[in-house]
Amino acid sequence: MDNKTFGIGYMPLRINFAAMNNAFEQVKATITQRRSAKLATMNGNIIPDEQVKELLELAHWAPTHGRTEPWNFFVYTGEALKQFGKDHADLHWGITPEEKRLEATYEKLKHNGDNASHLIIAVMKRGTNEKIPQIEEIAAASAAVQNILLGATAMGIASFWSSGGLTHKPELKEYLKLGPDDIILGLIYLGYTDEAVAEGMRKTTSAEKVFWM
Numbered sequence: 001m002d003n004k005t006f007g008i009g010y011m012p013l014r015i016n017f018a019a020m021n022n023a024f025e026q027v028k029a030t031i032t033q034r035r036s037a038k039l040a041t042m043n044g045n046i047i048p049d050e051q052v053k054e055l056l057e058l059a060h061w062a063p064t065h066g067r068t069e070p071w072n073f074f075v076y077t078g079e080a081l082k083q084f085g086k087d088h089a090d091l092h093w094g095i096t097p098e099e100k101r102l103e104a105t106y107e108k109l110k111h112n113g114d115n116a117s118h119l120i121i122a123v124m125k126r127g128t129n130e131k132i133p134q135i136e137e138i139a140a141a142s143a144a145v146q147n148i149l150l151g152a153t154a155m156g157i158a159s160f161w162s163s164g165g166l167t168h169k170p171e172l173k174e175y176l177k178l179g180p181d182d183i184i185l186g187l188i189y190l191g192y193t194d195e196a197v198a199e200g201m202r203k204t205t206s207a208e209k210v211f212w213m
């Protein structure tokens with residue numbers, strides 16, 4: 001297998017951890033250099049499944065209240081990813097009134113993942129412990145998603161958390177055979193990019209959000 005196919009060495013967003021003095025600096029770099037990479041900037045190179053499995057293992061280490069571990073991940077790559085794109089577009093077409101249907105939207109949904117390597121559909125999978133409020137299950141599953149994104153960043157993998165298309169529509173839940181209390185948190189696309197990491201941007205300062213009492 002050559003580098004071109006598996007992307008290794010094609011990752012300008014790789015962080016130079018060796019240049020950092022301590023674990024905090026490495027964690028800080030990983031958190032602050034995680035960026036949402038537009039799907040169009042991904043280059044089609046493929047991440048080895050083993051690495052994606054490692055990211056999913058990180059997801060499983062998210063904190064949970066009551067050890068509910070309330071997540072499911074549906075992983076698509078290769079033909080399955082192509083098929084998902086088509087199915088997603090077809091579902092969109094099916095629920096859109098005829099007069100509002102746009103070929104361009106259909107094509108966009110169909111080809112959204114064309115340059116990505118893997119798509120992970122992240123789900124808050126509601127368990128049977130009703131003592132744990134839904135918000136805590138969403139919080140835990142969201143932390144699991146962030147673990148994936150940070151792990152990916154540390155591996156030089158580009159990621160994009162999308163809530164577009166049918167993410168929040170019942171038809172996608174049905175497609176995944178989810179229960180009524182499960183919630184799709186997002187479509188997490190992973191891939192490689194040749195583009196430099198975009199400058200991080202925040203509209204506010206953290207100080208505006210923090211109240212030391």
Ligand SMILES: Cc1cc2nc3c(=O)[nH]c(=O)nc-3n(C[C@H](O)[C@H](O)[C@H](O)COP(=O)(O)O)c2cc1C
Pocket residue numbers: 034035036037161162163164185186200201
């Ligand atoms: C729950 C959630 C849903 C998101 N959905 C979308 C989306 O549908 N389209 C999009 O362009 N970005 C989406 N994003 C990514 C944000 O646009 C991005 O995180 C934000 O612009 C900050 O940029 P950064 O991730 O590079 O720091 C989503 C992020 C989260 C947390």
